[in-house]
Amino acid sequence: MALKPLSIGSAFVLGTLLIGCNPPTAPTADTTAPTITLTAAPNPVTAAGTTTLKADAKDNVGVTKVEFFEGSTKLGEDTTAPYELNVSLNAVQNGKKTYTATAYDAAGNKTSASTDVTVAITAATAPLRGTVVDQNIGAPVAGSVITVMQGNTTLGTVTTDANGQFTLTGLSAGTYDLKARKAGMAGSDLYGVVVGTDTPSVQLVQRPAFDTAVSPEPAKISFTRADGSPLAGATFTNSVDFKLVTNADYTGPIRIMYAQLGRTPGSGAITASSTANNWNFAPPQDKQGVIDTGAVTVPSAASPNFIAGFGSAAGETVYLQIMVVDFNYNYSRYIVPIKLINTNANQNVTVAAPTAATATAFTLKQEGSWTTPYDAPSPDAAPSGSGVFVELRWCYTNTAAVPFAFDIERSDNGTTFTKVGTVGGGANAACSATNQAARPFNFRDTSADLMVGKTFTYRVVARGANTVASNTTQTTPLAQFTPPWWRPPMKAPA
Structure with a gap:
């Protein structure tokens, strides 16, 4: 079959199509930065909780993400509108805080905006x-x-003051963690x-570093019951059963691990009592990495x-204190x-009054740690640094x-008493009227609340x-003191 020749009209259409096929051109670079404004609500913050940072970000092509900062610290980011971040606030942060939000587009263009939040x-x-x-x-x-x-x-x-003390006011009820750091x-x-409404005083032990060139970060412990179930809140x-496992990243070896009810674990020489116990474990000193008890x-x-004097027949909330000290x-x-x-x-016995209670304050040259052995006395009976x-x-x-x-109570005014410790009960028919050191029951108050001269x-x-x-x-x-040396006067020659 013979091909049909193109008509003039068809040729014109074809020519028009060919002429319209221009070569492609390079896309225009996106140099337009996003726009952004930042607000916070509520502001001011008058109750512990959160304030929501809200960034109104727009771009001619599209916003890819918004990052939120406090100073140079990145708090988080949001990749979809509305761009928001919740920030937890507490009374520790009372004052003015400045937050910044930075919006980015796909081309890397960015714009920042800031807002101040008053925390009261x-x-x-x-x-x-x-x-x-x-x-x-x-x-x-x-x-x-x-x-x-x-x-x-x-x-x-x-920051601790000259007496090593600090006070945090206005904290909302809850559980907090504290970290103490100082050069050397x-x-x-x-x-x-x-x-809470009855917040206890706390004491942190911060020793001079054995080696200032190594990390000041303590070992961390994960703890469970012996069967692996949660320990906190268990009945x-x-x-009491437990299992302690350290992390692997610490300055090894581990010197000692402690656990005790109701008291800060510490030196046996300082916290010992005939009716109270702690649990302690010293791993082999060539053991590194994870320690599993x-x-x-x-x-x-x-x-x-270990549990003497703690708990009740109905069940009582008590506090197990666990401690680890590294090299x-x-x-x-x-x-x-x-x-x-x-x-x-x-618990069902009708008891009588303890007798012959006598308190004696001691000032030591050594500070009483299990890591510091006692040595021979020196002319300095109690120099600076004594305990x-x-x-x-x-x-x-x-x-x-x-x-x-036995509950031990202390008062700093002679009238109002506060419980500072508990040990298990006991009875002994013997009681020395003259030698207090021979009396069968004891408790050592190592509280940092003790003050010289008070x-x-x-x-x-x-x-x-x-x-x-x-x-x-x-x-x-x-107080610490240095006894003077005394020398008898010399007799005049006869």
Whole structure:
């Protein structure tokens, strides 16, 4: 079949099509930066919670992300509109805070905007007071920077004063972590401080670093029950079981690991009592990396009084304190709430009053750590850096009515008493009227609240079905001193 020739009209159309095919041109570069404004709501912030940073970002092509900053610290980012970020705020952060948001487009163009947020939070909680010392009963550490955290959020910092003390006011009720850092000193971390209407005072031990060239970061511990279930908040009956595992990144080896109910674990020489125990574990000193204690259950043959005086037949919230110290003297301590059911029958005993309670303040040349052995006395009886503690001894002679617990109470005005410790109850018919060191029951108060030259009043409360207090006793810690050397006068020659 013969092909049909193109008509003039068809040729014209074809020619038109060919002429319209121009070569492609390069795309125009995007040099237009986004626009952005930043607001915060609520602002001002008057109650603990969050403020929401809201960025109104636009671009001629499209916004790819918005980053949020406080100063140079990136808080987070959002890649879809509306571009927002919630920031947690607490009374520690009271004052003016400046936040910045930066919007980006696909071409890398960016624009920033800032806004100020006024934080003025008033919280109905007791202040958190603390002291940093360089041993269990050691000298205060001045100028240590205390970082306050809640979860992974840093809330602010304070610095210890000349007495090693710091105060945090206006914290909302909750659980907080504290980190102490100072040049030349090992690091000290404290996890699980509970702030509420009755906030306890806390003490952090921050020793001079063994080697200032290595990390001041303490080892971290993960803890569970012996079977691997959660430890915090668990209920126990007549015993406590746990398993501790360190991280692998620390300054090894680990010197010691401790656990104790109701008291800061520390030197056995300082915290020992015949009716109280701690659990401790010293790994082999050639062991590096992860340390796993395995399953631990206390009371045990080595710690028969671990729960003595703690818990109740109905169940009571008590605090298990866990601590690890590494080779560089970095301390890490955890306060873990548990519920303890203790069915000890002595809770139902009608008790009498403890007798012959006597408090004695001691000022030591050494600071009383398990890592610092005692040595021979020197002419300096108690130089700078020495430690102060109070030893309280008493009798309880009614062997037919043994208390469940002895609560130790202290007053700094002779009138208002506060419980500073608990040990298990006991009874012993013997009681020396003249030798207080021979009295069978004791408690050592190593609190950083003790002050040189201030008189403190103590008493012991026996607890069973009832409570009965002992006599009161007072003592005044002495200041550090250096005794003068004395030389007898020489006789004139005959």
